[in-house]
Amino acid sequence: MTLPQMEKPSRVMGLLKTALDFEKLERLEFSGLRGNALSQQVQQMHEEFEEMYKVFMECPYDCLDLQSMVMSPQEFENDVREFNKRVEDLDRxxxxxxxxxxxxxxxxxxxxxxxxxxxxxxERPLVAQDVSHKYLALIRMFSRDLDAVRLLYSQRIQEEAEHGFSPVHKNMPTMAGGIRWAQELRQRIQGPFSNFTLITHPYERRLYEDWCQTVSEKSQYSLSLPLLHRDPNTKQLSVNFSPQLISVLKEMSYLQPTEVKLIPETAASMFSSREFYRQLVANLELMANWYNKVMKTLLEVEFPLVEEELQNIDLRLRAAEETLSWKTEGAWDYAMQLTNSIRDLEQRIQKAKDNVEEIQNIMKAWVSPIFKRKDGKKECPLSLDDQQDRKEKYYGLIRESGVKIHALVQENLVLFAADPASSVWKTYVNYIDSMLLDGFFLAIECSLKYLLENTEYKAGITPIFEAQLSLVPPELVFHPSLDSGVKGGLYDIVESLLGSIFAVPSLVPRLSPHSDSPHYQGELEDMADLASLRSMLMERMQKVMTLCCSYRNTFSQYSYLYVEDRKEILGQFLLYGHVLTPEEIEAHAEDGIPESPPLLHHFKVQIDSYETLYAEVVSLEPTKVFDGWMQVDVRPFKAALLNTIKKWSLMFKQHLVDYVTN
Structure with missing residues (x-):
């Protein structure tokens, strides 16, 4: 099989390197017991190699001429194969x-x-393989030398301890001789130790050479990849800087300067530009993170506002995803321009989101009861005296919040560069509008639930409402009135409180200009949940007012004391010896009641009855609580009634003083 055209130069280079290596055998000599014999063996191997190498010097083709090699490729291949086979034997x-x-x-x-x-x-592979185990033997030899040095040092220290001195070089004083001895001992260690740094172990050499053979190809491929990669599923961007490139740069940063010079040119060039790649990757990472953040956090209502801008950015990103590679000129300028655009968009969107979050935080301050117990103490009733001040303070907070919310929405209009008349902006404003409705709902609900929680019949609750029962002859009246339909009564006061609570949404103008209502009150009043809470509270008020009025009626037994005329009653007593009853008057309507002036004991009985009645009224409880949360203060009525009883008793006593003598 004929060698590929591109492999022939490398074969020739291998032949030349082998020739240079074996040329050194001519000057190689050994010492020791077998030094002469070993030197002769080496010389013999050198002569054998010279004979082998003559084949290429005397061959009919020129190894360095590719055109000549084409004419006799098989002959060259056979010669190389035979040559390498014999060289392997020489290596062994x-x-x-x-x-x-x-x-x-x-x-x-x-x-x-x-x-x-x-x-x-x-460094020849077969030689290195066979000789490699001798490196461990070399370390053992050095270890034995260290042990010998340690023994010499210990012996000298012991001699100095026993005799007070130790031998030194001839004609040298004690101190200088001791220092010279220590220096020589140190040199005995440092000399061989420094030689270890000059040895390259076969494993180290093989590892480095294998890395050099692949680093160029890997670097070239990785540098030709696009700058960015987009996940097809999530559409998220990531920097397409291959882990292999990171590994190459990391490996090279740990190599010695002498080793760096031997690496392929592509990898060396990349290493020299490592700071450029570091900064480029860092900028692209920032850009990808900002872009991904925008795409992840962008709300459905926000997306249409920046859709066109995002489309332009995606169009510019396509080059980095498809054509621009790490070797492309101008990649830095491209990355910086695109990074600035995405950073600007991310900052504006984030600021708009921060503004919305600030609106939500503003509304959190609304969730606090407008009307509370006096001084905020659990045992105190609801403060009705300062309700106007509390209302105005709360209203001031809402008005101030409304102004700030409108300003934040206008700022978002600028940040999104939106058209205020566009449908997408109106949709966004409606989104904020609904947020405000929720905020007002929670604010009203908080105040209503505060009142409901404090008007619930349960253990541990203290009265939140209070009314005083007073005697205003000829009637008993509550302050405030607990009768239905009375202006200024308790029912009317609570209705007024609820009206103030539900009026809160009217203090902020509507964000959406196209809405039918100028504010939010109407929608909140129509909400079934709030209406239900309001109705529940008023039902409780009506029920407890009925209970209080029934309680007031229990005092009707004392009504004669403040309804009847005392002088008239005294006149009846003086004529008939007792106070006439309605039945008695009716029975003697025609013939008249016979007169029977009272005796002294009759006066005593009458006065004692008032004293007994006085003691009975004194024992009445000063307050009465209904359903745990409505308190009636009976003390004004009780004091007035006791005073009236005293007047009755005093009237009879005074008559005795004035008209009765012994």
């Missing part, structure tokens, strides 16, 4: 000679000299 014999010479070396120093004179012959 040479390895045997070198091993024998190594075994004859008396110490590490001579072993290193042997490796030094053998030189490139040790």
């Amino acid at each position: 014999r040479l390895a045997t000679v070198l091993i024998q010479a190594f075994d004859d070396t008396p110490d590490v120093e001579h072993a290193f000299k042997l490796f030094d004179i053998a030189g490139p012959l040790l």
